Structures are given as C-alpha cells and as structure tokens.
Amino acid sequence: MELKKKDIKLLETKKGLISLLQSDNGQLNFVKALRTMKYEKRIEQLQEELIKLQAWISTNKKKVVIVFEGRDAAGKGGAIRRIVEHLNPREYRIVALPKPNEAEDGQWYFQRYVRKLPQEGEIVFFDRSWYNRAVVEPVNGFCTEEQYELFMSEVNDIERMWINSGIYLIKIYFSITKEQQAKRFNDIINSPIKKWKYSSVDKKAQELFDVYSEYKNVMFERTNTELAPWKVIDANKKYKARVESIEHILNMIPYEDKNLRLLKPKNFEEDN
Template identity: 65%
Template sequence: MNTSNITDKDIEILNTRKGLEALLRQNRLDPEKSLRNVKYEKRLEKLQEEMLILQQWVARNNKKVVILFEGRDAAGKGGAIRRIIQHLPPRAIRVVALPKPNQTELGQWYFQRYINRLPNNGEIVFFDRSWYNRAVVEPVNGFCTKKDYEIFMDQVNDFEKMIQDSGIILLKLYFSITKNEQERRFKDIINSPHKKWKYSEVDKRALSLWDEYARYKETMFKKTQVAAPWKIIKANRKTNARIRAFEYILKEIPYEVKDNETIKPKSIRKLLEE
C-alpha cells in the first residue's frame, strides 16, 4: 500500500461516509484507488444534477432529443446510459434497446422500426445501439445482404438530416475499447453468475472478427459525418468513459441555464486536486 502521495485533504475525504465506503468495498486496502472512486462519484453527481436541468429545459420547451450509443460489444454503453438517466423522471425519457427484427419488421423499410421510437415533444430518447447496426454488426455477421448494406449507407445521412430538420437534436457517441480489454470483459461476463446472460452468439464471434468490425467501423465514421458528427469515447476505463459521455452531451445540447464550469472536461489529475 502506497500512502506517500496522500495529503491531509485526502485523509479528510477518506474520513467521510463516501470515503469509508470506498475503502470498505476493496479486498486490499488502496487509499489512492478509494480517492479516485470518491472523486468519480462526486463528479458524477454534479453532472447528474446538470443533466436534470437539461431534461427540464427539454420538457419546458417541447424539445426532442435523440442520443445514440454505439460501440463494440462490452464497451460499456449500457452502463453509461444507466448513470446518465439515473435521476431523470422516467416519463420524460426512454431507453431503446431493440431485439432482432421480427418477420413483420423484416418486410418494412429498414428505418421504420426506429422512426416509431423517435421522441415526442419534451422527451429524450437514448438508443442503446441504433440503426447503425446495419453499418457494422449486420454486415460483419452476415445478417444483411451487401445490397441491404449499400442501401443503408446511401440513405442514412439523408435520414438523419430529415429527423434533424423536423426539430430533433441528434447526438452520436461511439465507445471505443481495445481488443485486450474486450477479451478481459468477456471473461468477466462469462465468469459472473449475474452477467453471463449477456454473452450472446454475436459476442462469441466478436474477437475472431475484430479486424472485420474495424474495417466497417472506419467506413461508417468516414461516410456518416454529414448530418451529425461522431464523438469517439475512449472506454477502456468505464468511469472515464461515463464522465466524458456526460460532458459531451451537456456541452452539445444548447439548454438554459448551463453551468459551463461544471460541464467543462476535467482530467483525472485535476479532479484529484480539487
């Protein structure tokens, strides 16, 4: 245990309820890690408070917001969404995580099932994976034809411009992890009785298809920046990724009154100095 970098202020933090809880959660005592956890939780709480201000602005002004969360399997998209919506009124937001299309949906225009989930006035919709399944997951795994993929890529920019022209604010986030980190997370999921249900047939093929995913992902980034840009979130460390996603959403949506000091991105070192 290294305590040489622990200051008097750090000791005060560790003596708080949150600090003691962080220490007790560890199998091996590590004050520096506990400090990082407390700082993360404090930062998260501030951003969650700001997110509630954003949501109230959306509701008060009949705004409509769509936020897409994309990324490789086990990249942490769902966990980030859960932290972002944790204190928001359930009736004011929706999380959309669609299963594979049924027979009726397979016969529809591809975007139709997503159009039906777009927000009403005063609502925020979070997509845990979105229409971009057809840009990467489907072609890599052979779930669509080459023609289906090409039609999608020809239409997606126009589709997004149409929904933006209708007054919808659209943000697109991509959670990026390394191959080693994905493998580590898959092992954690498989070995956990509470998580192993998440491990799908698509997940089983993900590592062997890593390079194919990368090729389609890069094409997606190159060709779909027209209506709304992608924000790439480095997600090897889940806590950092959640904070960066929060900061980006709060920065990009023009709600009032915005606390610019709170939402300004801060390094972990800066957080530890506060």
C-alpha cells in the same frame, strides 16, 4: 501517499469508507478509493446538470435522440444507466431493440426506429441503433450487400430530415481494444449475474475484431457529417468514458443556466 484535507473529507463520507473497505486483498488502497470518490463526486455534479437539461427539454418541448454505439462489452449500457439515474423516468426512454421479427424484416429498414423517436419534451437513448446495419449486420452476415449499401446511401439524408424537424441528434461511439474486450468478456462469462449478457454475436466478436474495425472505419468516413458528427470515446476505462459521454451530451445541447465552469473537462484515471 499524503492526503489533502479535501481528500480526507471525501474518504470520511459513507461512500468513501465503503470504497476504502472494498480495496483489494484486504489492504486499504487510499489511491484507488480516492480516485473512485472523485469520480462519484464528478458524476453527481454532472447528474445535477442533466436534471437541468431535462427540465429545459420538458419546458421547451424539445426532442433529443442520443445514440450509443460501440464494441460489444464497451460499456454502453452502464454509461446510459448513470446518465438516467436521477432523471424523471416519465420524460426519457431507453430503446434497445431486439432482432427484427418477420413483419419488420419486410418493412423499410428505418421504420421501427422512426416509431421510437421522441415526443415533444422527451429524450430517447438508443442502446445500439439503426447503425447495426453499418457494422454488426454486415460483419455477421445478417444483411445483404445491397441492403448495406442502401442503408449507407440513405442514413445521412434521414438524419438530416430528423434534425431539420427539430430533433437534437447526438451520436456517441465507445471504442475499446481487443485485449480489453477479451478481459470484459471473461468477466461476464465468469459472473453468475452477468453471464446472460454473453450472446452468440459476442462469441464471435474477438475472432471478427478486425472485420468490425473495417466496417467501423467506413461508417465514420461516410456518416460523420457536420450536421450529425460522431463523438468517439476511449472506453477502455469505464469511469472516464462515462464522464466524457455526459460532458459531451451537456455541451451539445444549449439548455438554459448551463454551468460552463463545471463542464470544463477534468481527467479521471482508474485501474480498470
């Protein structure tokens, strides 16, 4: 391939050289390395905007909730990590609640999520959220049909109340194909440092893939409101999904000194 001067400059950086040396089978893959460096540069630009966004939220005592939902192994956690990488840790929280305990089982379903809502000047990221009851719980038999229907009848009103109280609510769904999910599960199972992530729910995800789809579609149909819409992102390519999720967040909140030119979407391709 013929490299432009700006491409060569990217590859001559420390990260660029590392990316180039990590090419497959000992062969220098300039296309893949350059693609990785363009992604890293784009992420860095967007992270600078995220710092501006956080400063605006803090200064103006705003409250932001960002929900990440999606298939198991869709890359929700990885996207959140890149978003918060350079943010002030005192002004954001990541919430990934475990299975409810016995006391929580007897409470109003939304109660434990209400306790995690942001204070003034704070961003809260939900790595899975109350929408467990819309998809994961009914698919796996963790709730009754009555509990499911009660949730679906209440959730839009609850979110409306939160938004009317001054909370910015952003809902993002990472979508992947059955084939891509199987590939990622296989990578996780065979990784000595990632295999702990493979849960009992994950083990049934492939078998129940179509059932998940049915409940997911109903969730979109009934909870994709004008006030709190879903942003569905094709997450089969992790780099692209991370970029798109950050762009969406930045575009959804009217912070000061927003770089509108920077936020014009750019296409990123990757091998996996």
